[in-house]
Amino acid sequence: MDPSVVDALRSAEGRALLTDATAHDNDAHGRAAAGDARAIDPLKAASSLRRAHPGANPSLVSAALSQVRMRRRARPRLGDIVDSLLMTDDGSEQATRTVAAELRAVRYLGSGATHVADLGCGIGLDSIAFARMGLTVTAVESDPLTAALAAANVEELGLADRVRVIVGDVTDDTVLATVLASADAVFVDPARRDPASRNEGRSARVTDPESWSPRWSWVAGVAARVPRTAAKVAPGMPHELTPVGGCATWTSVDGDLVEAEFAWPAMDSAGNNSVRRRALIVRKGEPTSLTSTIDLLDQAPPPVGDIGSWLLEPDDAVIRSGLVSDLAALLGGRLLDPRVAYITTDTDPGPSPLAAHFRVELALPLHIGRLRDALRERGVGRVVIKKRAIGQDPDDIRRVLALPPGPHTAVVLITRIGDDPWAFVCDIR
Ligand SMILES: C[S@@+](CC[C@H](N)C(=O)[O-])C[C@H]1O[C@@H](n2cnc3c(N)ncnc32)[C@H](O)[C@@H]1O
Structure with missing residues (x-):
C-alpha cells in the first residue's frame, strides 16, 4: 500500500467504499454461515463495489476490500476497535x-x-x-x-x-x-x-x-x-x-x-x-x-506430595511466570513432581481463572490395558486426554485405547512422577 492511499481511504469516497465493502462482506459471511458455500467470493465483492462506485479508482476499491478483509481477521484479537482502524497485514x-x-x-x-x-x-x-x-x-x-x-x-x-x-x-x-x-x-x-x-x-x-x-x-x-x-x-x-x-x-x-x-x-x-x-x-x-516479589532463582522449592482428590492444570501464564508453587501454596496444595506443573489438593479448590480443576476418580500407573479396563468398568466410552511432561501424543493414546462405546465421558490426565508415567482418571460424567 502506498502512504497516499491512507488519505484516500479517509476521504468521503474512501469512507463510502469502506462502508459498502463492509456491508457486502457481512452479507457474504452471513450467507456463508447459513450454508451458501459460494457466498464468499473476492471477485464478486470487487465487481459489486466497482458497480456501486463507477468513478472510483480501482486501486482504492482494492484497498478498501483489503482493509475489510484485515479488519475481519483482526477482530477476534483486537475487538470492535478494528472498525476505526486502517492497517497492513504485518501491522495488524x-x-x-x-x-x-x-x-x-x-x-x-x-x-x-x-x-x-x-x-x-x-x-x-x-x-x-x-x-x-x-x-x-x-x-x-x-x-x-x-x-x-x-x-x-x-x-x-x-x-x-x-x-x-x-x-x-x-x-x-x-x-x-x-x-x-x-x-x-x-x-x-x-x-x-x-x-x-x-x-x-x-x-x-x-x-x-x-x-x-x-x-x-x-x-x-x-x-x-x-x-x-x-x-x-x-x-x-x-x-x-x-x-x-x-x-x-x-x-x-x-x-x-x-x-x-x-x-x-x-x-x-x-x-x-x-x-x-x-x-x-x-x-x-x-x-x-x-x-x-521473589525472583525465580530465589524461590523456595515447591511442596510435593501424593495425589489428592483434585488435580489442577494451571494457566500457561502461571506456568511461564514460574508461579506454579505460589498457586499451590495459595490453594493449600502440592505438586506431584517438582518439575511438572500439575497441582493436587485434598479439597475442592473451586473454579478459578488461574487453573482448570478436575475431580480425581482413579490414579494408576500408566498401562494402556489397565487404563482401558478401568475406563470400561466405569462405562466410559469417550475420553479427553491431557498430558504434561510425557512424550506420547494424546491422539495416539486414544487410538490404542480403542474404547468400546459407553454412556460416560472422562478426562484423563497423563504425566510422570519421577521417572514413572501415571494416569489420573477424572470428572467421569
Ligand atoms: C511490533 S510492532 C509494534 C506494534 C505496536 N505495539 C502495536 O500494538 O500496534 C514494531 C514496530 O517497530 C517499528 N520499528 C522497528 N525498528 C524501529 C526503529 N529502529 N525505529 C522506529 N521504529 C522501528 C517497526 O516498523 C514496527 O512497526
Missing part, C-alpha cells in the same frame, strides 16, 4: 491485543507516568491504549506507511490531541534524545518479524532478541535513561533476561498465552514496584493476576 499481526494494551496502560498510569514514548509504535494499538487512559504519547515509527496508519488511527479515534506520531528511527541518537526529553516513561514493542523473509505470505518470526528491531541490548540501554520502561517480548523470553529489580509479566487471554512484558522497574496499577513476576490472566475480558 504485530499489534498488541486491545485488552493487554489496556491493562498495560493501567500499570503505567498507576506507576505515575504522564508522558509515554512509544518507540516503534506500529499501527498504534499501544499508543491508543495509553492515550485512552489519559496519558500523553509521543509515538515513533520508522516505516512511513505504518506511521501514516498510526496517525490516521489516532485521529480517527479522537486522540490526536494526546498522541504525536513521528516518522523516525529510534536508534538514531538525535531522534531518541528529542523524544526522551519530554517523556517520563518508555514503551518498546520491538519488531520480531522480518518483512524481507516471508513464509506463506507472513513475515518470518525472529527469535534472537539481538536481531529484533530495535535489538534487546538497545532496549535495555534506553531503560537505564528513563524512570520507567516496559518492553513487549516473545512469550518464550527466558527469565534470565528479566531486568535486575524489574518485573516480568506473562499475559494470557481466554487460555492463549499472548505476550510477555519485561519492565524496569516493576509497574503496578497500585504503584507497587516490588513485584518481580506476574501472571495476568484475562477470561471473558476480566483480568486476574498472580504475583510474586
Whole structure:
C-alpha cells in the first residue's frame, strides 16, 4: 500500500467504499454461515463495489476490500476497535491485543507516568491504549506507511490531541534524545518479524532478541535513561533476561498465552514496584493476576506430595511466570513432581481463572490395558486426554485405547512422577 492511499481511504469516497465493502462482506459471511458455500467470493465483492462506485479508482476499491478483509481477521484479537482502524497485514499481526494494551496502560498510569514514548509504535494499538487512559504519547515509527496508519488511527479515534506520531528511527541518537526529553516513561514493542523473509505470505518470526528491531541490548540501554520502561517480548523470553529489580509479566487471554512484558522497574496499577513476576490472566475480558516479589532463582522449592482428590492444570501464564508453587501454596496444595506443573489438593479448590480443576476418580500407573479396563468398568466410552511432561501424543493414546462405546465421558490426565508415567482418571460424567 502506498502512504497516499491512507488519505484516500479517509476521504468521503474512501469512507463510502469502506462502508459498502463492509456491508457486502457481512452479507457474504452471513450467507456463508447459513450454508451458501459460494457466498464468499473476492471477485464478486470487487465487481459489486466497482458497480456501486463507477468513478472510483480501482486501486482504492482494492484497498478498501483489503482493509475489510484485515479488519475481519483482526477482530477476534483486537475487538470492535478494528472498525476505526486502517492497517497492513504485518501491522495488524504485530499489534498488541486491545485488552493487554489496556491493562498495560493501567500499570503505567498507576506507576505515575504522564508522558509515554512509544518507540516503534506500529499501527498504534499501544499508543491508543495509553492515550485512552489519559496519558500523553509521543509515538515513533520508522516505516512511513505504518506511521501514516498510526496517525490516521489516532485521529480517527479522537486522540490526536494526546498522541504525536513521528516518522523516525529510534536508534538514531538525535531522534531518541528529542523524544526522551519530554517523556517520563518508555514503551518498546520491538519488531520480531522480518518483512524481507516471508513464509506463506507472513513475515518470518525472529527469535534472537539481538536481531529484533530495535535489538534487546538497545532496549535495555534506553531503560537505564528513563524512570520507567516496559518492553513487549516473545512469550518464550527466558527469565534470565528479566531486568535486575524489574518485573516480568506473562499475559494470557481466554487460555492463549499472548505476550510477555519485561519492565524496569516493576509497574503496578497500585504503584507497587516490588513485584518481580506476574501472571495476568484475562477470561471473558476480566483480568486476574498472580504475583510474586521473589525472583525465580530465589524461590523456595515447591511442596510435593501424593495425589489428592483434585488435580489442577494451571494457566500457561502461571506456568511461564514460574508461579506454579505460589498457586499451590495459595490453594493449600502440592505438586506431584517438582518439575511438572500439575497441582493436587485434598479439597475442592473451586473454579478459578488461574487453573482448570478436575475431580480425581482413579490414579494408576500408566498401562494402556489397565487404563482401558478401568475406563470400561466405569462405562466410559469417550475420553479427553491431557498430558504434561510425557512424550506420547494424546491422539495416539486414544487410538490404542480403542474404547468400546459407553454412556460416560472422562478426562484423563497423563504425566510422570519421577521417572514413572501415571494416569489420573477424572470428572467421569
Ligand atoms: C511490533 S510492532 C509494534 C506494534 C505496536 N505495539 C502495536 O500494538 O500496534 C514494531 C514496530 O517497530 C517499528 N520499528 C522497528 N525498528 C524501529 C526503529 N529502529 N525505529 C522506529 N521504529 C522501528 C517497526 O516498523 C514496527 O512497526
